[in-house]
Amino acid sequence: MKKERLIFVTNDDGYAAKGFAAAIEVAREFGRVVAVAPRETQSGRSQAITMYEPLFLEQRVKQEGLDVYSLSGTPVDCVKWTFDHLMGDGEVDLVISGINHGSNSAINVLYSGTMGAAIEGSFYGCPSIGLSLTDHSSDAEFGAAKHYAREIIASVLENPLKDGQPLCLNVNVPNIAFEDIKGVRVCRQCRGIWREEFYRHEDPRGKPYYWLTGSYTNYEPTAADTDEWALNNGYVAVVPVQIDMTSYSQMSYLERILK
Amino acid sequence: MKKERLIFVTNDDGYAAKGFAAAIEVAREFGRVVAVAPRETQSGRSQAITMYEPLFLEQRVKQEGLDVYSLSGTPVDCVKWTFDHLMGDGEVDLVISGINHGSNSAINVLYSGTMGAAIEGSFYGCPSIGLSLTDHSSDAEFGAAKHYAREIIASVLENPLKDGQPLCLNVNVPNIAFEDIKGVRVCRQCRGIWREEFYRHEDPRGKPYYWLTGSYTNYEPTAADTDEWALNNGYVAVVPVQIDMTSYSQMSYLERILK
Numbered sequence: 001m002k003k004e005r006l007i008f009v010t011n012d013d014g015y016a017a018k019g020f021a022a023a024i025e026v027a028r029e030f031g032r033v034v035a036v037a038p039r040e041t042q043s044g045r046s047q048a049i050t051m052y053e054p055l056f057l058e059q060r061v062k063q064e065g066l067d068v069y070s071l072s073g074t075p076v077d078c079v080k081w082t083f084d085h086l087m088g089d090g091e092v093d094l095v096i097s098g099i100n101h102g103s104n105s106a107i108n109v110l111y112s113g114t115m116g117a118a119i120e121g122s123f124y125g126c127p128s129i130g131l132s133l134t135d136h137s138s139d140a141e142f143g144a145a146k147h148y149a150r151e152i153i154a155s156v157l158e159n160p161l162k163d164g165q166p167l168c169l170n171v172n173v174p175n176i177a178f179e180d181i182k183g184v185r186v187c188r189q190c191r192g193i194w195r196e197e198f199y200r201h202e203d204p205r206g207k208p209y210y211w212l213t214g215s216y217t218n219y220e221p222t223a224a225d226t227d228e229w230a231l232n233n234g235y236v237a238v239v240p241v242q243i244d245m246t247s248y249s250q251m252s253y254l255e256r257i258l259k
Numbered sequence: 260m261k262k263e264r265l266i267f268v269t270n271d272d273g274y275a276a277k278g279f280a281a282a283i284e285v286a287r288e289f290g291r292v293v294a295v296a297p298r299e300t301q302s303g304r305s306q307a308i309t310m311y312e313p314l315f316l317e318q319r320v321k322q323e324g325l326d327v328y329s330l331s332g333t334p335v336d337c338v339k340w341t342f343d344h345l346m347g348d349g350e351v352d353l354v355i356s357g358i359n360h361g362s363n364s365a366i367n368v369l370y371s372g373t374m375g376a377a378i379e380g381s382f383y384g385c386p387s388i389g390l391s392l393t394d395h396s397s398d399a400e401f402g403a404a405k406h407y408a409r410e411i412i413a414s415v416l417e418n419p420l421k422d423g424q425p426l427c428l429n430v431n432v433p434n435i436a437f438e439d440i441k442g443v444r445v446c447r448q449c450r451g452i453w454r455e456e457f458y459r460h461e462d463p464r465g466k467p468y469y470w471l472t473g474s475y476t477n478y479e480p481t482a483a484d485t486d487e488w489a490l491n492n493g494y495v496a497v498v499p500v501q502i503d504m505t506s507y508s509q510m511s512y513l514e515r516i517l518k
Contacts, residue, residue: 046305047369054460054468071469076370081469084455109504110306110378111335119369123452152517159516162509169513170504186513188505193382196343201313209313210330210340240513242506245368245429246447250421250499254428254445257418258411258497 005031005093005157008121010078011100012042012113015060015070019099022142023131024066026149027096030157032065034086036078038113039070043102045113047120048074055081075117083124094157095121098131099145101138105172105227105237106190106216115170119243122168127160129153129168130241134231135175144178148236152184170239174231185235190226191219264290264352264416267380269337271301271359271372274319274329278358281401282390283325285408286355289416291324293345295337297372298329302361304372306379307333314340334376342383353416354380357390358404360397364431364486364496365449365475374429378502381427386419388412388427389500393490394434403437407495411443429498433490444494449485450478 007027011020015037027033039058050073061068071078075097083092097118104112118130129152133145148171156167170189174181196214203209218228227237266286270279274296286292298317309332320327330337334356342351356377363371377389388411392404407430415426429448433440455473462468477487486496 041311044308044310046307046375048305048307048372049303049370049471051303051471052300054462054470055457056466056468077471080453080455080471080473081457084473085457085459085469107382107502110502111308113307116305123366155516159512162512165509167509167513168506184517186510186517188507188510189503191503194339196339198314198340198344200344203313207315209315210344211313212308212310212336212339214339214343238513238517239504240506240509241504242509243366243369243504244448244450245498245500245502247427247499247501248447250424250426250501251445251447253418253421254426254497254499257414258443258445 006091007031007033007094007096008082008092009033009035009096010075010117011037011098012045012075012117013101014038014041015068017101018139019101019142022099022146023096026146026153028066029150030153031093034082035068036071036082038075038078039072042074042113044111045074045116046111047076047116050074050077075113076120079117079120092126094126095128096131099142099149100132101140102132102136103134103172104130104132104170105231106192109170109189109241118168119241122166125166127156127166129156130170132172133175134172144181145173147178148173148184168241170241172227172231172237174234176234180234181236182234184238185230187227187230187237187239188225189239190228192217265350266290266292266353266355267341267351268292268294268355269334269376270296270357271304271334271376273297273300274327276360277398278360278401281358281405282355285405285412287325288409289412290352293341294327295330295341297334297337298331301333301372303370304333304375305370306335306375309333309336334372335379338376338379351385353385353412354387355390358401358408359391360399361391361395362393362431363389363391363429364490365451368429368448368500377427378500381425384425386415386425388415389429391431392434393431403440404432406437407432407443427500429500431486431490431496433493435493439493440495441493443497444489446486446489446496446498447484448498449487451476
């Protein structure tokens with residue numbers, strides 16, 4: 001008899017976020033849930049780890065089939081603590097990170113704490129899914145995101161590996177009415193960057209400060225195979241993620257110029 | 260007449276680190292230097308950005324051909340502030356991040372604030388080089404690293420682009436005597452992961468805390484084309500870096516399973 005599935009849930013908006021509750025709600029339909037999320041918001045924390053500070057843990061929920069903890073670290077700290085301290089190897093069937101309040105499409109995959117955690121989860125040999133809704137507001141409506149999360153989770157639990165490698169997915173759901181969503185599209189990461197504007201102001205004692213803001217520039221707005229295009233055209237965007245940053249196409253060039 | 264070159268230097272160990280001074284020293288041989296580094300150590304901060312706090316800037320050095328600032332944020336914040344606030348487009352000829360105290364080979368490229376900054380720098384259309392020495396100690400000896408930094412910087416300034424794309428390099432120098440280094444090897448990112456051990460202790464008031472530690476597991480220790488192999492065999496490892504995280508080889512599989 002197959003043992004009950006174990007789903008690990010984390011996020012980067014913190015354990016109190018509405019999207020975290022939405023992810024836990026969906027995850028519980030598939031098995032027992034252990035959820036460990038940052039104590040405070042960790043948006044934009046990427047793959048960051050906490051090396052120079054101790055981490056404090058608190059259990060927030062303990063009930064049949066569900067344990068929720070907060071950890072005073074980054075999303076990746078949450079994954080590492082769970083897999084390397086709480087769990088034995090091979091116990092977790094799936095990692096879910098999210099549901100994020102805000103898009104993690106395109107270059108955001110590099111800055112995103114949500115995707116940092118999803119990527120980290122995949123290192124432990126189980127599939128992982130980063131889930132995001134393109135709505136930053138704290139009271140965002142997660143109905144459509146939950147629906148597609150449920151579908152994608154079911155598919156991934158049935159087919160967790162490709163050539164022995166666990167899938168790691170970056171799933172973004174457009175913030176439009178459920179009935180307007182046209183379906184799921186497998187995409188590649190769109191090229192483009194954030195250009196920042198630094199809001200400059202002065203603190204109450206006259207000391208200047210800068211505050212990051214900015215806007216995304218899409219380098220290929222008409223390319224229909226990208227996640228940005230999918231989101232802008234009413235689709236749920238699913239990008240399979242890999243973590244080899246090597247630019248193989250530049251290697252022989254480099255060998256020449258470094259002689 | 261060609262204008263004087265402008266080199267931007269940053270790091271993740273903070274503006275006071277010995278390796279930062281080493282990078283600035285080498286950079287100055289190639290042109291005017293603007294250096295903006297985190298106020299405090301930001302090791303392991305990856306591609307993180309600071310969204311929910313203001314950033315405070317201080318100028319630390321102002322002399323002919325050299326301006327050094329500290330910013331109270333992450334390495335990527337330093338890059339963004341410099342390129343989007345201080346500089347005009349196209350002004351910078353090269354980004355140098357480092358010289359890091361400690362290795363950023365293999366999977367460390369994902370966690371590294373040094374490489375986060377180097378990658379961010381490459382978004383602005385100029386080549387970037389992340390430089391690391393495999394010695395964590397604060398008084399590490401950077402003589403050999405400076406030598407190879409100088410060689411690689413010269414080559415990259417001569418050949419900054421491949422197919423119109425700026426080079427972004429992850430350079431790691433082994434912590435061995437200069438005369439024992441066998442040369443430079445162009446490599447790919449080694450596969451492997453960190454497995455963490457969480458040091459658990461109690462604070463003075465009896466509250467338990469966890470502190471991240473761990474060790475690297477190399478999945479392919481005998482593969483001679485990896486950065487880990489190069490470092491372990493006395494070479495300077497140079498990995499060209501790209502930022503498309505799409506797993507193209509999984510796309511058609513995903514299309515099938517998500518039907």
